[in-house]
Amino acid sequence: MAGADEALFRPVRAGNAFEETVERLLQSIRLGVVGAGERLPPERELAERLGVSRMTLREAIRTLADAGYVESRRGRYGGTFVHSTLPAPAADDRRPELEDTLSLRYVLETGAAELAARRCPARDQLAAALAEATAADLADYRRRDSRLHLAIAEVAGSASLTSAVADVRMRVNRLLDEIPLLEPNLDHSNTQHELIVTAILDGDPPAARHAMAEHLAGTAALLRAFLT
Structure with a gap:
């Protein structure tokens, strides 16, 4: 081959x-x-x-x-x-559910980051959410990570968008619960979170959108690796 x-x-x-x-x-x-x-x-x-x-x-x-x-x-x-014996694959084909979730997340969260950068950002709110995510240990990371992503959506100023991001985040978290928490990925995510928040606070919509897209691509790669 x-x-x-x-x-x-x-x-x-x-x-x-x-x-x-x-x-x-x-x-x-x-x-x-x-x-x-x-x-x-x-x-x-x-x-x-x-x-x-x-x-x-x-x-x-x-x-x-x-x-x-x-x-x-x-x-x-x-x-x-x-290994001569590999972990058993999932019983069902997860690709349709996974790709639908990842596509929706991409559209919502890159858009939220761009809109947040266009508005006058709530600096204290974003800085606090970023600090909490960065300091979180493995056990608490997913909750703090979710709060940061929701804070970005809230800064974008649309209640409907925030609700949609919350819904898709629930779907993403259910998928993430099926794969291991990987410290190198969490360290990398923290670096990307800082780039996203910095671009928002600098009022740079293209940079905020790009940084969020890069961040989402890393999560998508791991989910596809382990679930398909």
Whole structure:
């Protein structure tokens, strides 16, 4: 499957390197490009082909190891091997539900970020929500993250938009509850949150929209990786 190998192990986008690396590796396993019991390409080669640092690659491999997809072996014939028995896939095809949710979220939340930047922003409200999300531990992260996204929608000044964002966030959270919380992703999300809020407070609608789109793409990559 040389063609599939080349297609999957191509450079990822710089904006969400960790999340897209996880997605590419899981795709290669689930599609059988790297079969059960087989070894992934050597770390140096794989990092070069994906266009990521070896640290990012190692974090992605550690994530898949924790989720039961791969194992690392030491020694002369060591490397990263796909488990002979993989986690059971979801009983139902989640793609229609997932793609519908992600599409709706993209339209609503990029629009909310753009509108928030066009208005006179509630600095204290956004700064407090950002600080809470940044300081949250793993157990409380999703709640604080949701509050920040809702705060952005509220600053946009439309009650209907805020309600719609709350509804889609409930759908997203139900999907997120089915995948592991990954510290590299949370650290990256915090960095992206700061970029989003800074663009809003600077009154820069295009930058706010772009920063939110990048942030949503990272979450989408992880959800697609684990749920489809």
